[in-house]
Amino acid sequence: MVTIQDIADKLGISKGTVSKAINGAPDISETLQKQILETAVEMGYTKLRRSKGTARKLCILAQIDNIEYTQPHHFAYDIVMGFRQMAEPAGFDVDVIPVNDKTQRASSYEVFMLQNHYLGAFAIGFALNDPWMQDFQTSHTPVILYDNYIPANPATAYVGVDNNEGMELAVSHLKELGHKKIGYLSSALGSHIMQVRHKAFFNALRQCGLKAEPQQAGSSYYVSQCMERHLPRLLKLGVTALVCSHDQMANAAIIQCTELGYSVPKDISVIGFDDLAICPYTSPPLTTVRQNRTQLGKSGYYALNSLLNDIPISTLLLHTELIVRGSTAPPPKK
C-alpha cells in the first residue's frame, strides 16, 4: 500500500508538501501539485485508502457531447436521479460533472479524481475514443461504466441492460406478426453500446431463423444521414419492418417513411430502443424496448459501492421489456 511518505521519498520532497498537494492547500504551486498528484497516481495511490473520517464523495462523469441529463425528458436524467437516490441516503456526496474531450485532455482520470477527493465515479455517455477510456484500462480508482466494458481491470464494472434480450424481444415480436425481412438503422458504431446492439440484432435474427445479411443494416453518425443514405436503400431491399438502435432514430424513421409515402405501421413497422418520454406521443406511438433508467442509476451505485467494498463486480445487466404501441403491425399483404 502506497503512503504519502512513499510519494515524498520518490520525489525527494517533504511529506508535508505531498500532503498539501493531495489536500489542495493554496500555498503550493499548481505545477508542483500536478507533478505530485501524477506521481501519486503512477504509484497506485488512491483517495480510497485514506477515506476514513473525511467526506465521502462520489461523482457522476457525464460526457456531454453524447448525453443529456439536466431535464426530466433527457435520456440520462433518471439515471443520474437513480444513482443519487441510492448514494445520498447512504451518506455520500454526489457531484455531477459535465466532461468533454477538453476536460479529459486537461488531466488524467486519476489525477482528476484525486484532485477533487472523489472515491469513485459513475461514467455515462463515453465513446470508445474518449481519452479517459484509455485511463480506465489501468486506473485504480473505481469507475462504473454505463454501457461500456473494460476487460480485466478489477477497478471497473459495466452496468447496462441485456441488449441481447432486448433485440430478441423486438425481433420475436416482429416475427410473430409475420415479418420475414427486417432492417436495422443505427448510430455510428464508434461506441461500445452501438456495437453490442448491432451484433445483438443479427444474433436475434439468426435465433428466430430469419434472413440475416449485412446489407439489412445501415449506420451513420447523424440521424439525418441515416435517413438519407440507408432508409431508402432498406425500403428498396423490401424490408417490412425496421428495428432502430434508439428511439430518436425510430422517431426520425417514422417521419421519413411517412414523407416517402409509406404508412406506419400499415406498410412498414418501426421499433425503437430505450422508451424515452416521447414514445407515447410519436405518430403513431412507438413500440420500443424499455430500459429502466432509474434502476440503471441505482444499479450503478450498487456496483460502485461494491467495488469500494472489494466485491469484485464486473458486469451488471438489467432485463429489458417490450412496450407494444402503435408502430408495429402485420406486414402488408402482397
Place this chain on the structure above:
Amino acid sequence: MVTIQDIADKLGISKGTVSKAINGAPDISETLQKQILETAVEMGYTKLRRSKGTARKLCILAQIDNIEYTQPHHFAYDIVMGFRQMAEPAGFDVDVIPVNDKTQRASSYEVFMLQNHYLGAFAIGFALNDPWMQDFQTSHTPVILYDNYIPANPATAYVGVDNNEGMELAVSHLKELGHKKIGYLSSALGSHIMQVRHKAFFNALRQCGLKAEPQQAGSSYYVSQCMERHLPRLLKLGVTALVCSHDQMANAAIIQCTELGYSVPKDISVIGFDDLAICPYTSPPLTTVRQNRTQLGKSGYYALNSLLNDIPISTLLLHTELIVRGSTAPPPKK
C-alpha cells in the same frame, strides 16, 4: 393479479379448499392438492403475492449429480455459505435442497416452490438437460441461476464470473511466457458454463493473435476419457500449454502429462479454472483462474432479493483473478 378466489372459480371448488391446498393442510388429499397447486401455477399465482406476515423462506436448489456443497473443500460450499451469510441476517430462512433428475420429474419447479412456501430460489449445478431448466423459461417464482442463463424471463437472473476475462487472463499469461500453441481440455459441452468457457478460450486466443483451430480443444464427459482421448492428441499436435475448463481437469492433466514423461511446467504448462482448495497442493502447485465463490453466493442473494423487489437484474458477473503458481513457465527451447 391472481387470487385464491380466481383459482377456486376456475376449478369450481371453494376458496377454503384452495387455501388449504396452498397452505398444505392435512385434511386434503394429495391428488387434489397437486391439482390445485398446478392450476395455481398455470394461472400465474405465486407465494410472492401473499408473503406479508408469513415466514420468509428461500431455498438453494443444488443439483447433486453435478455439484457438491456439504464439506468445506467442496466446490459449492462457499457459494452456499455466502448466500446464507447475506440472506439469514436479512431475515430469511434458507433451506438447502438437494435435487436430481427424479426430484425434478416429481413436480414442476413452481409447484415445488408453492408447496414448500419458498419465495425464490438460487439454483446451482443445473445442466442444460435438467427438467427444471425448461420450467425456468416461463416460471413466475424468482430463480437465480448460478452459471446458467435463461433469456427473456424477468423472473430469472444469471450470476457467475466473467469467463471472457478469465480466459483472457489465462491466455495472456501464457502468451507473455512465450507460448504460441495452446490446447484446451474441457468437460462435456452439455452445460451452459462449459459452452461459455469453450467459446471464451477461443475468443482469448484470437484476441491475443494466437492460432485458434478447433482441433486445439478436446472435451469429454469424464475427466479420465478426456485424458485418454484428447491429452495425447494435443501433445502430438505440439501444444506447449494446456488451459483446462476446471481445476480437477487440470490436476488430472498434470498427473497424466507426468506419466507420459512430460515435466510440468518444463515441457508443458497447465492452467486450471476455479481455484479450488486443492490448487496449492498439486505437484507442481496449480496456476489457475480464481472465482470468488463466497462473493458469488452473496451476489446470488443480492440478485434474488433484487428480483423479489422488482429490480430487474438479468446478469451479474464478477471479476476473475489469475493466481500464478508453479504449473506455468516459458515453453521449452527447441
